[in-house]
C-alpha cells in the first residue's frame with residue numbers, strides 16, 4: 001500500500017480535527033444517557049456542536065492567524081487574508097449524533113481563491129481520518145484511496161440524502177429517487193453528506209447524489225472524491241457544486257450514466 005508524508009497544512013487540519021473530536025466523543029457518550037429524559041438531548045447537542053466549532057476555529061486560527069472562515073454555525077468571518085479560507089462543518093450528521101447513532105464527522109476544507117486545495121473528513125468513532133491534497137491524492141489514515149472500479153449501474157451502491165424538515169422541499173428529488181432505485185443495486189441514506197463523499201472516495205459507495213447541500217457539507221468531501229480519481233459535478237455537469245449545492249459524485253465510469261439517469265428523471 002502506497003503511503004505519503006502529510007504536509008504542514010494537513011497536519012494543521014488533523015490536529016484541529018482530533019482536538020475537536022475528543023470533545024465530541026465525550027459528548028456523544030453523554031447523549032445516550034439523555035435519550036430517556038423527556039426533553040431529550042437537543043440542547044446538549046447544540047452546545048456540543050458549538051463547542052466543537054469554537055475549538056476548530058481557535059486551533060485553525062492559532063496555526064494560520066490570517067485565514068478567513070466559513071463556519072456552519074458562525075457563518076462567514078473575514079480574515080486579513082481573503083484569498084485563504086477554512087470551510088468548516090464541526091458536526092456533520094447532527095441528527096445521528098442526537099439519536100446516539102455513531103455516524104458523524106468533522107469536515108474541514110482549505111479553500112484558496114475559490115479552489116479547495118486541502119481537506120479532511122474525520123470520523124472519530126472508528127478513528128477514520130480521510131484527507132486529501134490537490135495533486136497529491138486522497139488517503140484514509142496513511143492508506144491511499146481510489147474510487148471503486150464498478151462500471152455497471154445494476155451492481156452499484158449509491159448514497160443519497162433525503163429532503164428534511166426546515167429546508168425548502170425539493171419535490172423533484174423523489175423523481176430521482178424513484179428512477180435510481182429501479183436501476184441500481186441499492187440506495188443508502190446514512191445522514192452525513194461529508195461521510196457519504198469520504199466513503200465514495202474509499203470505494204465503499206459507487207455514487208452519491210443530493211439536492212441543496214451547503215458548502216460546509218461538501219467542501220471537504222469533494223476534494224477527497226476528486227483526488228481518489230472520482231468526478232464531482234452538479235446535475236447539469238458543471239463543476240462548481242459549492243455554488244448550487246446540487247451534487248452528483250461517482251467514479252469516472254458511472255458518472256455519465258448517473259447524470260443521464262438524473263437528467264431523464266428530472267425532465268419526467
Ligand code: 2AM
Nearest residue numbers: 091092093094095161164191192193217
Ligand atoms: P448536518 O448534520 O451538519 O446538519 C444530509 O442530508 C445532510 O444534510 C447532512 O450532511 C446534514 O448536515 C444536513 N442536514 C441538515 N439538517 C438535517 C436534518 N434535519 N436531517 C438530516 N440531515 C440534515
Ligand code: CA
Nearest residue numbers: 089092093217
Ligand atoms: Ca453538515
